Amino acid sequence: MYRILSVDDESTNQKLIQSALGQYYELSFATSGEEALTLFQSVAPDLILLDVHMPGMDGLKVCREVRKLAAAEQLPIIFVSALTTLEDKLKGYEAGANDYIGKPILLPELASKVQLLLQQKQRYTEIESTLNGTRQAMFSAIHYAGELGEVIRFFENSYGANDFAELAKAIFSATDHLNLAVSVQLRSADREENFSSREIIPPLEAELLSLARKGGRIISLNNKSIYNGKGVTILVKNMPLDDSELCGRIRDHLAILLRACEAQLELIETRQQLRAVRNHQIDQLCREVSQQLNGVQELIGQCACELSDGYQEFALNLKEAALLADIDVRQQQALMSALKPLSHAQETSSKQQAAISQIIAGIITSLTTMRD
Template identity: 35%
Template sequence: MSYSILLIDDDEVNHDIAKTMLGESHEYFSAYNGEEALALFGERKYDAILLDVVMPGMNGYEVCKAIRLAPQNAQTPVLFVSSKDDIEDKLEGFKAGGDDYITKPFDVEELSFRIDRLVKYSCEIDTLKVNCEAAEEVTMTAITSCSELGLCLEFIESSYQCNTLSDLSNAILATCQNLHLHASVQLGLLGEFRDFSNCGAINPLESELLRKGRDSKTVINIEKRSFFNSAYCSLLIKNMPIDDEEKYGRFNDILALVVRGADARLKSLETNIKAIQAKNKGLRELSQVASRDLEDIEQVFKNYHNACQELVERLIFDVEDSMMSFGVSDAQEQTLRETLDSAKDDLQQIQEHSEDMSATFNDFFIKLDKLID
């Protein structure tokens, strides 16, 4: 396919190389600095731009930013061509508005592929833009001409902020109230369902019908009464406008969307709750394992302390038993006794410190269990 390509580079040799690599099927235009390139944009539109980074005067990033300022050039694909291969340089090209970045040296296939891809991508963007503008126009027309749809969109938006069954039921019933509809709704999480209404209490028969309707996961119309059902939500409308066929059809569509939106939100909440429960279960199991390990360590330390205590006491006894044969003076004997008693006191302090640490860890695990619960 033939493209119109603008080559922006201060080196004429690079222009010749690019033209040789791309072949004669394309239409080429050359600019040797940023000012000359910007002037050429006033003459025509190009399919693609090959833009050098390092140039006298305006560098490639500055040229790209200037190109993007003109509305008619905002979507023209820009391929930076540079010998710089650092990620910072590529990020700078991206921030300037570039679409791609190729590092010298490169081969013919890579350059041709990059340009072809950029042009196709630009065409797709143009097509999507036209389609989006058309869709947006249709949507805005529908919202303007149909206030009921606006209420539906407001509900979908507000449902993302609902974190409980009560919050979501209030949003659903408020939407129905704004449509002047008498409604009852049954919502559920983790297999537990609750009933709500904007027109008084729900009797047992209505609750049973909501449950059976929910199991059907379909829309059921019975004269003025209509059930809109999904796996997590069942909505009963008691005063559908059956005398206005057009309005009746709109309400069917809108309420079906409301129920689908509520169902999606409830599924999301249930997924989040299950994830939190699984995480808490893992934390609880970890806490239990750590607590058991601490008990084992504490028992080992106690056994070690008792052994040390027995060793010191035996040493004291042996020393006292032997002092008679040592021929030491009373003062020396007193010094030995004080030294042994000091060692015994130090050992006792170590024991008390270990008990304090054990109590601290136990308190931590108790607090962790309460937090998980």
């Protein structure tokens, strides 16, 4: 039932109002402006009937005081007064009144105007409620879009992750933008690693991460929640339980984040397996190339030795033949000069052997770098 506050210093007028409206509304009465403001605070009326001319604080001043606390759409005020000139009504309008009724009071007019203004008030309340709901939905959508953007960025940041540490860094980048403090455990078939957004992870948290992965998909305790997935467990240490809507959005985002982590872990595992196969192939290639080049080096070295020995023996035999043939010194020098190409060939062979050694070392170094 709507509450109406009637303010008038004449009891006759109050009785008329009681007879006209008493059976439809909950009425309260005040006989002065000061009493009206007191009742206004305690009764919280839905509409005020207000006389203008009263001893002490008049109706215009009461109306202005009320308007400091409640707008015209929220609380209708009807002046009920014998002062009905245009100037009087303009003063009432300026003070914040919604309507103006002259005295003597016509009860049907009073009832009609009261009903109309209360209907408008109800309509305003419904519209305001709808607008508030729309605003809330709009703000929620904006927040959700922004938060979802961080999750999408996680996909981008995590795609190039080559190991657990890089994946954990991408997770923390997303959860930091959601204002979450988290710890994470990432697992594969042969190892597990723990990480914290606060850099240092306490021993108990590490133990909880290992134990919790054997529990359900989601484990909650007060403002702490654990989300389990294949190869990943996320411990959230500050869920915003005081904001149920935000809390619900974060749960949705974490569910998406968890599935994305599972996919990235499989991708990291596949990359590591491919890298291991490639490294094995490179190791094998290093051994084969090294063996073949060492064989070439040995062959060149053997040729160089044979060439050197042949050159020395040939030079010695030539000197002996020159002595037996009684060749003079000038002729001996001419014969030895003819042997210089063989000497150059020996030197070239030694340089080739050294160059092959450098080539072998360079190839082995390059293949080892490819392995990493």
